[in-house]
Amino acid sequence: MFVRTVVLLGVGHTNAHILKEWARNPVPDCRLVCISRFPTATYSGMLPGTLAGQFSPDEMQIDLQKLVARAGATLILADVTSVDWNQRVLHFDNAESLKFDILSVGVGSRPAGLPEENGACLVPIKPMQTFPRRLDERLDVVAPKSGQLLKVVIVGGGVASIEIALCLQSKLRFHFPYSNIRIRILTSADEIVDELPGSSIRRVRLILQARGIEVVTQSRVTEVDDSGIVINGVDRQSADCVIWSTGAAAPPVLSRLALPVDSHGFLVTTPTLQSTIDPLVFAVGDSGSIPETPFPKAGVYAVRQSPVLWHNIKALLNGGPLLEFKPQSDFLKLLNTGDGRALLLYKSLTVHARWCWTLKTWIDRKFLRHFQV
Numbered sequence: 001m002f003v004r005t006v007v008l009l010g011v012g013h014t015n016a017h018i019l020k021e022w023a024r025n026p027v028p029d030c031r032l033v034c035i036s037r038f039p040t041a042t043y044s045g046m047l048p049g050t051l052a053g054q055f056s057p058d059e060m061q062i063d064l065q066k067l068v069a070r071a072g073a074t075l076i077l078a079d080v081t082s083v084d085w086n087q088r089v090l091h092f093d094n095a096e097s098l099k100f101d102i103l104s105v106g107v108g109s110r111p112a113g114l115p116e117e118n119g120a121c122l123v124p125i126k127p128m129q130t131f132p133r134r135l136d137e138r139l140d141v142v143a144p145k146s147g148q149l150l151k152v153v154i155v156g157g158g159v160a161s162i163e164i165a166l167c168l169q170s171k172l173r174f175h176f177p178y179s180n181i182r183i184r185i186l187t188s189a190d191e192i193v194d195e196l197p198g199s200s201i202r203r204v205r206l207i208l209q210a211r212g213i214e215v216v217t218q219s220r221v222t223e224v225d226d227s228g229i230v231i232n233g234v235d236r237q238s239a240d241c242v243i244w245s246t247g248a249a250a251p252p253v254l255s256r257l258a259l260p261v262d263s264h265g266f267l268v269t270t271p272t273l274q275s276t277i278d279p280l281v282f283a284v285g286d287s288g289s290i291p292e293t294p295f296p297k298a299g300v301y302a303v304r305q306s307p308v309l310w311h312n313i314k315a316l317l318n319g320g321p322l323l324e325f326k327p328q329s330d331f332l333k334l335l336n337t338g339d340g341r342a343l344l345l346y347k348s349l350t351v352h353a354r355w356c357w358t359l360k361t362w363i364d365r366k367f368l369r370h371f372q373v
């Protein structure tokens, strides 16, 4: 008979680690329940490479049924509709309500600024589980004939958009070798990847330029319909496929939890990753926000939170002091450029080489091996 219930809401970079640890070292008298909207979790680091045809789609997926079974846990495929905080019960759209003792929220983020009304050519990057299928469905509809032009727009000027643009180009050139492929990256900012040092930005721009990928700055896409986009509310331009890959915004489920949020709607936590009003609730990865030590929404930080979360869940269950998460100030970035190379960026160092792709693939595969049962 289980005395307590730990619930993982969303199985992403941080919460998946709890399943891994639980399989090796389950907490006595305690059951673990996972909630996901999909039976798989997608590893974003390998999504661009999958687009480029470097990996099979299965290689970037984590089978949650298997991962959960290995840990002796339970998987509920449903979406949370509300929480009764007096009873500590989660309610779902299509599953029985669930009482919990400890809750860890790790539902990630969604691309910011998605237009409310969207046309057939819009393909948001999330949910990532369905992105390759949705993209292929759109490309089937707009498949160019020999000599015809295919116009692709990528909205968002961050590192993910750069990788998607470069890797997608490889895919499109392979599938439509006799067509003209035009890829444009649109950003509302003054510059792409503007969080990086100037030397890195210049290197990224040179690579894009060499590959014929256009960058348009100060251009906010305000509308997407069936045949194209509207920029800055006035400038209508045709497009066949619009990939929405903007920065991180809070997913709607976070507001349904009725917990304290920051100005962007992410759950506010202490450095121990606990909600500021409920120490038995954690918020991790993109979903959480620590005002004392802000850091970018990136998988690297979500992964680094994993051991802290595992330690703190056990500390709450068994007693003992909690650990604080201390984010690193910078991290190594490896951008897949879709041509068998990757661009390594660290502080002001930039290297674009095959060995960087090998290193990136080794790191990604090593990480995923922990979760692919």
Ligand SMILES: Cc1cc2nc3c(=O)[nH]c(=O)nc-3n(C[C@H](O)[C@H](O)[C@H](O)COP(=O)(O)OP(=O)(O)OC[C@H]3O[C@@H](n4cnc5c(N)ncnc54)[C@H](O)[C@@H]3O)c2cc1C
Residues within 6 Å of the ligand: 009, 010, 011, 012, 013, 014, 015, 035, 036, 037, 038, 040, 041, 042, 044, 045, 047, 048, 078, 079, 080, 106, 107, 108, 109, 125, 127, 160, 164, 251, 253, 284, 285, 286, 287, 297, 298, 299, 300, 301, 302, 334
């Ligand atoms: C194309 C792309 C490439 C990227 N590459 C990198 C990179 O190389 N390095 C890096 O550091 N960062 C990268 N990022 C950012 C990185 O993906 C995120 O920062 C990271 O995934 C955050 O981890 P997480 O666990 O918070 O969320 P996620 O990994 O997104 O996991 C959240 C999970 O919760 C699920 N979920 C969502 N809503 C619900 C719900 N209502 N109920 C239940 N489950 C739900 C989701 O389906 C998902 O499986 C990339 C992002 C993109 C879009």
